[in-house]
Amino acid sequence: MRIKKNIAISESGFIFNPAVGDSYSTNPIGTEIIKMLKESKSVAEINSYILNTYQVEASSFEKDLYDFVKMLEKYKLTETNGQEA
Amino acid sequence: MAKKLNIAVTGLNAIDSPGPGIPVIRALKDSKEFDVRIIGLSYETLEPGIYMHDLVDKTYQIPLPSGGQDILLQRLAYINEQEDIDVLIPNFDAELFSFIKLEDYLKKSMGIHMCLPTIDQYEQRHKVNLNEFGDKHGIKVPKSKMIFSTAEISGLMDEFSYPMVIKGKFYEAAVAYNYEQAATHFNKISAKWGLPIIVQEFVYGTEVNVTAIGDGKGTTIGAVPMRKLYITDKGKAWAGITLDDQNLMDLTTNMIGSSKWRGGLELEFMKTKDDEYYLMEINPRFPAWVYLAVGAGQNHPEALVKMALGEEVTPFKDYEVGKLFIRYAYDMIVDLKEFEQISTLGEL
Numbered sequence: 001m002r003i004k005k006n007i008a009i010s011e012s013g014f015i016f017n018p019a020v021g022d023s024y025s026t027n028p029i030g031t032e033i034i035k036m037l038k039e040s041k042s043v044a045e046i047n048s049y050i051l052n053t054y055q056v057e058a059s060s061f062e063k064d065l066y067d068f069v070k071m072l073e074k075y076k077l078t079e080t081n082g083q084e085a
Numbered sequence: 086m087a088k089k090l091n092i093a094v095t096g097l098n099a100i101d102s103p104g105p106g107i108p109v110i111r112a113l114k115d116s117k118e119f120d121v122r123i124i125g126l127s128y129e130t131l132e133p134g135i136y137m138h139d140l141v142d143k144t145y146q147i148p149l150p151s152g153g154q155d156i157l158l159q160r161l162a163y164i165n166e167q168e169d170i171d172v173l174i175p176n177f178d179a180e181l182f183s184f185i186k187l188e189d190y191l192k193k194s195m196g197i198h199m200c201l202p203t204i205d206q207y208e209q210r211h212k213v214n215l216n217e218f219g220d221k222h223g224i225k226v227p228k229s230k231m232i233f234s235t236a237e238i239s240g241l242m243d244e245f246s247y248p249m250v251i252k253g254k255f256y257e258a259a260v261a262y263n264y265e266q267a268a269t270h271f272n273k274i275s276a277k278w279g280l281p282i283i284v285q286e287f288v289y290g291t292e293v294n295v296t297a298i299g300d301g302k303g304t305t306i307g308a309v310p311m312r313k314l315y316i317t318d319k320g321k322a323w324a325g326i327t328l329d330d331q332n333l334m335d336l337t338t339n340m341i342g343s344s345k346w347r348g349g350l351e352l353e354f355m356k357t358k359d360d361e362y363y364l365m366e367i368n369p370r371f372p373a374w375v376y377l378a379v380g381a382g383q384n385h386p387e388a389l390v391k392m393a394l395g396e397e398v399t400p401f402k403d404y405e406v407g408k409l410f411i412r413y414a415y416d417m418i419v420d421l422k423e424f425e426q427i428s429t430l431g432e433l
Contacts, residue, residue, distance in 0.1 A: 006329060018329035018406040021312035
């Protein structure tokens, strides 16, 4: 799963879906996660990167990451092998 | 050097349910190829464009479409004597029929050029014929039916269910959730716009629109899709954003290709959550948000003027995605003398 190619993400965490005109904003960690998804990093890779980089409780972050990814799917911002996730 | 042109434009009603005149004029004023003098053509004395002297150089009142073509022709002949009009751009659905009928005559006898759809195209895309139009051009259209009295509403229950949309012949639509609401909307809209009333299946989704221009030979000269971000209580876009939606562009170019549409138009679609597109309406002229297309890199009114003058127009290739328009209200201060002049002399 990764972020669709056409989704624009700015440094400030502003996300724009040009296909439907929806926009969202996220915090710096959200921006970092989205950028990693855009680089085709797996959710497991992102999880371990964040846990190694920031002081955060593993069980709490895993749940937050799961929720965040599900939210990206719900907003149709992700795709798997070119198909909408 | 920019070519000097006198261009007459209707639709100066820059109000909460705006006509496209002012955005069309802004687009023409932005043109690098033309140096335009704008002749406003108005129906009401309080159309704001009459008093916007930085955009409209001179305004003349013209008779309402209900007055017929002869009286319109007489008035246009007078205006043309004063202004030597090169191009005329009508911007109201209700006046288009008369102007289409007069197109050849105005060109030959007065040298006034227009670029309008044919009478067949105008009729085929009419709300009452939209289902047939959709079938012909392979576009999904919500089921709809014409009715002439409220007594017919109850008889529709085999084919329709609530909510349903009650639409006027030219303008206005309202969603009805029960018989009482349907009858109320019927009476209100028919009193204003006449009969028939169109009853349409309600489609849930996001409203996405396209402003486009066809060359009359099947080529799309330009098309820009937009999603309404803010909708007024009259269903008008108060803010919108350009989209990157290939399906919408394909539907537009296919429709213009198969119908050989000539001139400006607006396609209104409903996009369902399953990504299906239903054509809700075709407006046979530019929408009031056409200036967004200019902002996104496609000056459709300028292209229309070139086409009207018989010049070759190269189709636009792209536009900027993610460009927004945000409409605003603005109070002009106007001297009574100006209001008096347009009210009594019919020109300002």
